[in-house]
Amino acid sequence: MPGRHLKAGLTKQLTVPTAGEMRLLQILWDLEQATVEDVVNAHGEKERPNYKTTQTLLRIMEKKGFITHEAQGRVFIFRPLVSRKTIDHLSLQTLVSRNFNGSAAGLLMNLLEASPIKKAELDEVEAYIREYRKKEDRGSRDRK
Secondary structure: OOOEEOHHHOEEOOOOOOHHHHHHHHHHHHHOOEOHHHHHHOOOHHHOOOHHHHHHHHHHHHHHOOEEEEEEOOEEEEEEOOOHHHHHHHHHHHHHHHHOOOOHHHHHHHHHHHOOOOHHHHHHHHHHHHHHHHHHHHHHHHHO
């Protein structure tokens, strides 16, 4: 998996975010940028995390390359460096590698067996597979 570019041209190999990091990333993706207080207050009242714990987790996430911050006076404004799509792809690649011996087809077959899919969704998946095949066929002809 290629690393993501960070400030000053550095690259960092991304890892799959923990469950706690994912919760904070979801908030930052939704808000686009936020202070620690904004992140804390974005949680429901009953599951609201501790301010200092949230601040620490945001700093860890910054070291991992998920987010960045800029100072505005005495307040830090955090924003994501990675997109939802990047994390979704990384999470799926890791799952396929760990659980399905690198087989995306194995993941798909297990998914179909484990979770019922509505007919409309199945039709959508079939259409996507047909489009994927067309692209792959065009790509293999272009490589010849």
